[in-house]
Amino acid sequence: MSLFITFEGVEGCGKSTQARWLYRRLNRLAIPARLVHEPGVTALGKRVARLLKWADEVNISPLAELLLFNVARAQLVEEEIRPALAKGEVVVCDRYADSTTAYQGYGRGLDMGTVKTVNKAGTGGLMPRLTILLDIAPEAGLARKHGERRDRFEAEAAAFHRRVREGYLKLARAEPKRWLVIDATQDKDKIAGQIWDRVSKLLPREKGV
Numbered sequence: 001m002s003l004f005i006t007f008e009g010v011e012g013c014g015k016s017t018q019a020r021w022l023y024r025r026l027n028r029l030a031i032p033a034r035l036v037h038e039p040g041v042t043a044l045g046k047r048v049a050r051l052l053k054w055a056d057e058v059n060i061s062p063l064a065e066l067l068l069f070n071v072a073r074a075q076l077v078e079e080e081i082r083p084a085l086a087k088g089e090v091v092v093c094d095r096y097a098d099s100t101t102a103y104q105g106y107g108r109g110l111d112m113g114t115v116k117t118v119n120k121a122g123t124g125g126l127m128p129r130l131t132i133l134l135d136i137a138p139e140a141g142l143a144r145k146h147g148e149r150r151d152r153f154e155a156e157a158a159a160f161h162r163r164v165r166e167g168y169l170k171l172a173r174a175e176p177k178r179w180l181v182i183d184a185t186q187d188k189d190k191i192a193g194q195i196w197d198r199v200s201k202l203l204p205r206e207k208g209v
Contacts, residue, residue, distance in 0.1 A: 002085040003202055004126070006096040009134040010165050011154050012141030013184045014191070018134065019094045021192050022199065026090055031203065034084040037094035039072030042079050048072040053151035060152075062108035066115060069100050070122030077124055090203075097123050098131060098171055103153065106167025107160050130202060132195055133172050134184035138165055141184070 005022070007015040019035060026033035040049030048068050051058065060068070073096070084091045097119040105115040138161030145154065172179035180198050182191055 001204060002088050003090045003130075004081070004085060004093070004128040005090065005199065006093045006098065006128040006131045007134070008095065008098050008102070008131055008168060009184060010136060010138045010141050010161055010168070012144040013134040013136045014144075014188065015132070015134045016094050017188065018132070018191060018195060019092050021188075022195055023092045025192075025196065026092075031090055032088060033090040033092060034080065035092045035094075036076060036080050038076065038096060038099065039069055042072070042075045044075045045072040053153070056152070062104055062110050063114075065108065066100060066104045066110060066118055069104070070118050073097065073100075073119075073122040074124070077122070077126055081126065082124075093128070096128060096131075098168070101171060102164045102167040106170070107156075107164040109163075128178070130198065131172075131179050132198075133168055133179055133181045134191070135165070135169070135181055136184035138162055 007019045009015045016037070019037070023033055023035040038045070039052065040046040048071060052060065052065065052068055081091050081093065100119055100122075101112075101115055104110050105112050138158060142154065142161070169181070172181050180195070182194055184191065
């Protein structure tokens with residue numbers, strides 16, 4: 001069966017680690033799965049990612065960010081996600097449209113109507129069955145990246161990251177059936193167990209063990 005799962009959260013929340021762990025567990029159970037991440041999986045997405053994250057010499061407006069992320073997203077959906085779902089695979093995606101709503105909508109302050117319209121175009125209306133939010137205070141998440149070079153978003157002021165986190169929580173409250181909110185300060189194995197408990201219920205019974 002096809003299943004689309006996304007992981008979301010502020011910087012340093014651990015979503016990439018948990019997305020990989022889930023993907024590997026599905027593989028161990030011989031469940032066809034594909035792991036992708038935004039924006040840099042496709043050839044186009046990789047170029048967009050370098051521009052959005054590391055091109056310090058380029059001034060990118062919030063609206064331009066919104067459009068660029070959705071350029072990469074449209075390519076990802078067309079090239080990776082839809083074909084995998086059509087084959088009956090489980091697609092695990094590290095960030096998706098909710099990231100844009102949280103970062104460019106709540107974080108940057110763009111008009112939500114504009115964000116929604118552009119996101120709908122970028123996704124082609126494709127939304128995940130389950131979105132996992134690893135929730136953590138932004139200061140705690142960024143502290144995990146101590147010593148690492150920070151990209152354009154990680155280098156933003158604390159107030160920006162707090163708006164992003166609150167945006168995520170608002171999105172989760174608005175669609176509780178789609179979202180699973182997990183305390184990201186817990187032990188990694190415990191978090192993985194909570195994720196699997198929810199995901200296994202969405203798989204065919206003989207596979208969700």
